[in-house]
Amino acid sequence: MATSEVRVHDALVALQGQMAAVRLPLETSGAAQGRKERHNVLEQLDDYVLPRLRALDAPLLAVVGGSTGSGKSTLANSIVGRPVTAAGVLRPTTRSPVLMHNSVDQSWFDSPRILPDLPRVTGPGADGELQLAAADSLPVGLALLDAPDFDSIVVSNRELSVQLLAAADLWLYITTAARYADAVPWSLLEKAAERNVAVAVVLDRVDTDAIDTIRADLAAMLTRNGLGTSPLFVIPEVRLDDEGLLPSEASEPVQQWLRGLVADEAARSAVIRRTLDGAITSMQESAETIAEAYEHQVVADAGLRAIVKESYTVAAEKIDVAIADGSVLRGEVLARWQDFVGTGEFFRVLDSGISRVRDRFEAFVRGRPQPTAEVEAAIAHGVQAVLIDEANEAAERAETGWRASQAGRELLGDDDLSRARDDVDDRSAAVVRAWQGAVLELVRSEGANKRFTARAVSIGVNGMGLAVMIAVFASTDGRTGAEVGSAGGTAVVGQRLLEAVFGEQAARHLAERARRDLNDRVMALLKEESSRFTDRLDSLDVDERTPGEIRGAIIEVRHARSEAA
Ligand SMILES: Nc1nc2c(ncn2[C@@H]2O[C@H](COP(=O)(O)OP(=O)(O)O)[C@@H](O)[C@H]2O)c(=O)[nH]1
Ligand SMILES: [Mg+2]
Numbered sequence: 001m002a003t004s005e006v007r008v009h010d011a012l013v014a015l016q017g018q019m020a021a022v023r024l025p026l027e028t029s030g031a032a033q034g035r036k037e038r039h040n041v042l043e044q045l046d047d048y049v050l051p052r053l054r055a056l057d058a059p060l061l062a063v064v065g066g067s068t069g070s071g072k073s074t075l076a077n078s079i080v081g082r083p084v085t086a087a088g089v090l091r092p093t094t095r096s097p098v099l100m101h102n103s104v105d106q107s108w109f110d111s112p113r114i115l116p117d118l119p120r121v122t123g124p125g126a127d128g129e130l131q132l133a134a135a136d137s138l139p140v141g142l143a144l145l146d147a148p149d150f151d152s153i154v155v156s157n158r159e160l161s162v163q164l165l166a167a168a169d170l171w172l173y174i175t176t177a178a179r180y181a182d183a184v185p186w187s188l189l190e191k192a193a194e195r196n197v198a199v200a201v202v203l204d205r206v207d208t209d210a211i212d213t214i215r216a217d218l219a220a221m222l223t224r225n226g227l228g229t230s231p232l233f234v235i236p237e238v239r240l241d242d243e244g245l246l247p248s249e250a251s252e253p254v255q256q257w258l259r260g261l262v263a264d265e266a267a268r269s270a271v272i273r274r275t276l277d278g279a280i281t282s283m284q285e286s287a288e289t290i291a292e293a294y295e296h297q298v299v300a301d302a303g304l305r306a307i308v309k310e311s312y313t314v315a316a317e318k319i320d321v322a323i324a325d326g327s328v329l330r331g332e333v334l335a336r337w338q339d340f341v342g343t344g345e346f347f348r349v350l351d352s353g354i355s356r357v358r359d360r361f362e363a364f365v366r367g368r369p370q371p372t373a374e375v376e377a378a379i380a381h382g383v384q385a386v387l388i389d390e391a392n393e394a395a396e397r398a399e400t401g402w403r404a405s406q407a408g409r410e411l412l413g414d415d416d417l418s419r420a421r422d423d424v425d426d427r428s429a430a431v432v433r434a435w436q437g438a439v440l441e442l443v444r445s446e447g448a449n450k451r452f453t454a455r456a457v458s459i460g461v462n463g464m465g466l467a468v469m470i471a472v473f474a475s476t477d478g479r480t481g482a483e484v485g486s487a488g489g490t491a492v493v494g495q496r497l498l499e500a501v502f503g504e505q506a507a508r509h510l511a512e513r514a515r516r517d518l519n520d521r522v523m524a525l526l527k528e529e530s531s532r533f534t535d536r537l538d539s540l541d542v543d544e545r546t547p548g549e550i551r552g553a554i555i556e557v558r559h560a561r562s563e564a565a
Helices: 002-022 031-054 072-078 101-111 155-166 183-195 209-224 250-261 266-322 331-341 346-353 354-369 374-405 408-414 424-447 454-472 484-504 503-538 546-564
Strands: 060-066 096-103 128-136 144-145 170-176 198-206 232-236
Touching: 002 031, 002 144, 002 266, 002 546, 031 155, 031 170, 031 266, 060 072, 060 155, 060 250, 060 266, 072 096, 072 144, 072 250, 101 128, 101 144, 101 170, 128 155, 144 250, 170 183, 183 198, 183 266, 198 209, 198 250, 198 266, 209 232, 250 354, 266 374, 266 408, 266 503, 266 546, 331 374, 331 454, 354 408, 354 546, 374 408, 374 424, 374 454, 408 503, 424 454, 424 503, 454 484
Parallel strands: 060 144, 060 170, 096 128, 170 198, 198 232
Antiparallel strands: 096 144
16 A cells, blocks of 8 residues: 555544444434444445455455346356356345355455455355355456345345445446336435446346337436446346356356456556545545534433433522521421420520520520420421422423433433432431431530530530521521511521520521531432433433544545545
């Protein structure tokens, strides 16, 4: 290879790496098409483009293609001069393609150099095997491949046919007088024209008196479809010989043309170049399509993530409001808190004046059992209810949002994520319990700083902790106490207790830390909840850099080719 060709080769290898790495996991617009094209590009690089670039002097491979019963096998056998490949009205059940070559050329084909995924056999092959047949009547430098019908009713046959045509330097396209205008073969020929593959057309089994009309009609169709320069051979309807071969004068023109082609180095390499260039160009286009399809994946991925984020941000905000606006302090919590603080003794502690409050407080907590458990439980219950409600609503919003797109629907499949996790009760209860424990711990360590006696601290911690919690639940916009309404009226008691014991600033600081702590724990809970959605995306690994990388690889192929040209 010339240096410039090495650069083309290496650019294609880089593109191959991109294509191999890319996945189009989301059901977005163009994803199905992109996956198909990706598969084809990878296959054609391995089967044809890279091996051809590495060995431009390898034999020219002509693939005989056409619809069922058009006479492919008969023509291939007739060119070779003996019945190598099974022909017949009863369709051979095997879909093993046969590659005929001169024995001198064997080493080009018995290795996985081209079509590496097809195992080689020398006898009749099984499904998906490539049967190699040495036929020295073929000129050195020409191989003939009898492909399965491209319109086979067996899907794998059709796919194999397409794969083999994509590996050809030349399509020897066979059609019959009865079938030449059919839509299916034409869609294939249009593809050939689009890709600029070298094609020769054989019109087979034509009644002698209709030859001129049909030839003219087909020639016009070829011209209209961009294949006007393709050689057109016409084989009249003839009797086959005992071996099922065409009489030599019938197959002679095609045979001569093929011989002439491989004998003329310039003509041969022109055919190879044309098909190779066409293949690389169409590969660039496919890669563009794939990059574009991947862009849709990136957009869809971001869109689905935004739905989840929005759904759970709303939940976080609503929880935040519910926590701060005093609504938790209604009903049961309020009643239990009033039980707790509603004794005259408690108020006397508060009314005794800041200077003496510490002593009084110690006396208060010493003399008093601590019925805080009920208040704590009521708080836990109230907060937990808010968390569960909002987690459920967020799940419903996110699931509804995802179901609105096909990508989201496919990702959800049969799973119903429209409610919070099954264990949200336990998880949210644990969140609140852990927070309450942390609040008590906070009060304990603050109290220790204030040098309470150990006993006062240990007994008073629960009451102080409650006061902090109450302050948290009535702290809308930094306001506390009476300003936030009836529930707050009670909260002011807790506030004053805190201020009396810790000082105003420290008291505010305590409530604030406790609130931030609760917020962190709530966010962690919501993160766990939303990860049920986002985990599904994370595992797909849709990377926004990918389209750019593919385009970069395409640009390098383009530059390398223009340098080589
Ligand atoms: N009389 C006649 N029969 C043919 C001709 N070409 C093919 N056949 C028969 O048509 C049937 C299908 O041919 P075959 O080569 O197996 O078609 P394939 O499916 O394209 O490989 C076989 O029975 C052949 O013997 C021909 O030119 N003349
Ligand atoms: Mg056949």
